[in-house]
Amino acid sequence: MAVSETLLALMEPRPLHGYELHQRYGALLGLRRPLRSGQIYSTLQRLQRDGLVTAVGVERSGGPDRTLFQVTEVGTSGLERWFFEPGGVQQYLQPDLYAKVVLALLTQRDAVRVLDVQRVAHRALMREMTKIKSSPTSGRLEVIAADLAILHLDADLRWIDSTERRLANLRDDIEGHAALIQEADKLR
Structure with missing residues (x-):
């Protein structure tokens, strides 16, 4: 902001x-x-x-x-x-999460666990926003702010699910990139 x-x-x-x-x-x-x-x-x-x-x-x-x-x-x-003026549109709304997944794959860490941890945090925040949205004491401004948060969280959750389904192929891609990097390093 x-x-x-x-x-x-x-x-x-x-x-x-x-x-x-x-x-x-x-x-x-x-x-x-x-x-x-x-x-x-x-x-x-x-x-x-x-x-x-x-x-x-x-x-x-x-x-x-x-x-x-x-x-x-x-x-x-x-x-x-x-x-x-249009607001800044970001290509990745969760750049840290994207980086964590890629680097977990690169370093042989559990990328599923990385996604699961984030999924749990997103769902907890989504529940919190849903409570705010449905509370009789929430004003209209709080409701539209909660709606915005919920929609962004939902999009992130869909990305998490989609990425988890692609992890096997992503691991192959990462290993391929790592091999190319190692070959380039040998040429230096």
Whole structure:
């Protein structure tokens, strides 16, 4: 998630201070990806340095003074571009898992076990997301976030199952690649 753009969008309707940004982020987007308050304040400093936000006042309540930040015209233009550019599409949503399977095959480790361990973790998270989705206390934002997670987890589980069915052939492919690498190393 693009933290800078997220904060800009949260404060675009009206000036906010860091604590309010932290609360709004948590309420709207923090279901699975909480944002530390320190990250919010360091991002606000960068946004201000880059001219994307400006300090427009100080709010004084019972606690410490809180600087209010407002999005500048430059920040609004950047935010507009960000909204309508496609997000980064990754070829592999689980690159670590892919690497683990390939390297397990290469090093004669139990690739089925690698897949099984990940399958168990994915299913546990899927159950957690399903509980959130079906809970009467979950709001609509939590439900659509849980739906997104469930669909990604389901796709990963299908990849895990498909890969497990192909392991024998993959092992042959890996051994073939390893032999080519060894031959190339001998020529050096």
